[in-house]
Every structure is written in structure tokens, then in C-alpha cells.
Amino acid sequence: MTELHLIPVGRDRGGEELRLDQLDVLAAALARVFHLSCHVRPEPLEADFALDPVRGQYHSTAILRALAEVEGGEQTRLLGVTAHDLYIPVLTFVFGEAQLGGRCAVVSLHRLREEFYGLPPDAQRLQERLAKEAIHELAHTFGLRHCDDWRCVMASSHSVERLDLKGVEFCLGCCQVYERALASQGLSLRA
Ligand SMILES: [Zn+2]
Numbered sequence: 001m002t003e004l005h006l007i008p009v010g011r012d013r014g015g016e017e018l019r020l021d022q023l024d025v026l027a028a029a030l031a032r033v034f035h036l037s038c039h040v041r042p043e044p045l046e047a048d049f050a051l052d053p054v055r056g057q058y059h060s061t062a063i064l065r066a067l068a069e070v071e072g073g074e075q076t077r078l079l080g081v082t083a084h085d086l087y088i089p090v091l092t093f094v095f096g097e098a099q100l101g102g103r104c105a106v107v108s109l110h111r112l113r114e115e116f117y118g119l120p121p122d123a124q125r126l127q128e129r130l131a132k133e134a135i136h137e138l139a140h141t142f143g144l145r146h147c148d149d150w151r152c153v154m155a156s157s158h159s160v161e162r163l164d165l166k167g168v169e170f171c172l173g174c175c176q177v178y179e180r181a182l183a184s185q186g187l188s189l190r191a
């Protein structure tokens, strides 16, 4: 059965805590968009192995590999959520990364916070950005690729400005791709 599981990644650090109530709100948003049940797994995945001490950032691909080892049904999608700053070697940073057509994705809160840009905290904006980024990365695990419609959640966004512009939903085309992906797994969307 296809389910979504959220897993906190990494230990809390000063000012960078990842709160389980944020994950509960996120789980509700994901369940709504994907029409799948979504659970928060309270046991965190340790991420120290992914830290590059020179960059002070965590290698997201290494975290994906570790998530792939976490128990869960074959069709279960695992989304790691972390407060750590993520990178892949060719980029300065990433908001998240996913295995296209795979089981695992990871997203970071680090650069979604207004405080990162020297602005006052905005909990609601943070939650919205987290939902968009999480939906985007999880949708990659269902085989969805980037979308040219800037309003669609599958539009690529490498800045919070672009993230804020786009919506939290799939465009019609992406919705159809997602429905086909579910149908190929013997599932159909709830009415
Ligand atoms: Zn993407």
C-alpha cells in the first residue's frame, strides 16, 4: 500500500530545531495533495555521517541513501525533514533532493526560514514553503518532472522568491501524471 512517512533527520541544534508539530501540519498538507495517508515517524534519523566539515553542510544524496535503508513498505515514500543546510557537490545548496521514481526524498528548513535572510520569523510562511518543497520532492518519487507552469508546485525553484510565487498544488497536467503513477500501482485517487 502506498503511504507517505515523514522522518525527522538530524539532531536539534541551537536555533535550528525541527518541531514535531511542524511535521504534523506538513503531514496533513501532504495527505490532502497526494490523497494518501501520511504518518510522522517520531524516531529521528541521525545525519552526522552526511556532514561536510569544510562546507558545514549536509550532503543530501548521502541522506537519501540512508533513508533508503529505513524499514517501510516497498511502495511507501519516505520524506526526511531536516533543519540542516543541504548541498550536492555541484551546487551551493539545495532546498531538497529526491530519487526520481524512487522511494526517498529529503527537504531542509534551513533556507526556508525568514531568519536566514535577516528577516523576522514568519511561522506561517515557513510552513507554506516547507509544504511546497515537500510536495515537490515527493512528487519526483512518483516520477513527476519539472513543470513549465510557474504556478505549479512542480515548477523548479532555487530561491524562496520563486518558491513563494508558485502554488501548493499540481497543475492539471502534473495532476494527470500523478494519477497515472498511482494507477500503475493499482491505486486511484479518492473522489
Ligand atoms: Zn525538482
Ligand SMILES: [Zn+2]
Binding pocket: 147, 148, 149, 152, 153, 154, 155, 170, 171, 172, 173, 174, 175
Ligand atoms: Zn505542473
